[in-house]
Amino acid sequence: MVREVKEELDIDLDINNCFYVGDFFKEGVEGDVIIRRCxxxxxTNKKAKDFKLLEGDGARFVDIKTARKLKFRSEMNKVLDCIENKLDCI
Structure with a gap:
């Protein structure tokens, strides 16, 4: 995760200063692959305009309410629920 954040957003991330939300699992199409999302x-005090995207087609920063209106795969709702529940903890 630390390497990916550095490569994609040029942010030096200290894992010790991150808040663990949870692990989310989904079986693959044939049931023989399990996808794990940590x-x-x-x-951060940074504004969205302060982030520099180095990889990928684009990025968009939204609040939880707006994220719930976007079209994600169904398992993303579980992730959003956990994030919303933990926001007061960080």
Whole structure:
């Protein structure tokens, strides 16, 4: 995760300053592959315009309410629920 954040957003991330949200699992199409997503949060004072995207087609920063209106795969709702429940903890 630390390497990916550095490569994609040029942010030096200290895992010790991140807040663990949870692990989320989904079986693959044939049931022979399990996808594991480990989700962490980090509070920042940066504005969306301050982030520099180095990889990928684009990024968009939204609040939880707006994220719930976007079209994600169904398992993303579980992730959003956990994030919303933990926001007061960080």
């Amino acid at each position: 989700v962490f949060m980090k509070r």
